Amino acid sequence: MKNVLTRDMASALLIFCIGLAATLYAWTHYKLGSFRAPGPGLFPVVIAGLLTLVGLGLTVQALVQKVQTEKPDFEFRPFVVIMIAIIAFAMIFPVAGVLPAVLALTFISCFADTPLDTKGKIAVSCVVAVIAVVLFRLILGVRLPVLTGVW
Template sequence: MSFIRSPKDVLSGLVFIALALIFAWQAKILPMGSSVRMGPGYFPMVLSGLMGLLGLIVLINGLRFDGDRTTSIAWRGVFFLTLSTVFFGFAMRPLGFLPTLAVTVFLSCLASQKFHLVTALAITAVMVAFSWGVFIVGLGLPIQLIGPWLGGY
């Protein structure tokens, strides 16, 4: 009998831990600051720590409790989620926040095998409105809403 009771959870936990280590390694070059006066590296390092902790919890649960066996990789999800992330990174400046976010959310919806156009459009509209409310209205971040490719400033 194997000591790994849920290979899917063990693999997921290891992926979370590996990503947390990569992000922490990248964030360590940024000034940390303190909890009162946070530097640009503080928040990424905290998120890396939380991701690593969650990965450890998932890994331990995979060793303790029975679960699903690994199945094939969902290539559709991998493709569309990677594409949407890369698109967001490259299109933010030329297209602006709102159009880039709308395309990114819609591409992310395409990752699901249960994709429905009406649902994807509704999710896109809600996420764009919510993000505008949080980041622009609530936090007052100086993010360009419409980029120069679409006639923005």
């Protein structure tokens, strides 16, 4: 007997849990109404309920089947790095503008996996930032602050 918590089982449980949580949340927070006058809760409960059932179905499928679907490994480092890069953008942009935000975004994202050295990373960031400013500000004429307070 192999590991019980296979990837298929994990995905089945994820679907089941999302479905159940959404069903309960919608059931308790929104009015169901009647069929004559359906309330805002009716449709979400139906859909989330179906999702729960599909989650059960997937669980059965995962238990019964003998062959595991093959999947790639979880790319942990790229995942974390890209997330941090976007967070940096979202936090820097409102304070300082497009240029520093894009520089941070690209420079951090370079750490996901790259043969480049620091100089190369800086170069890539600068080029991408210039593209961003030229394309969005100069060509498309989008009104976003490039460098807050300056341009």
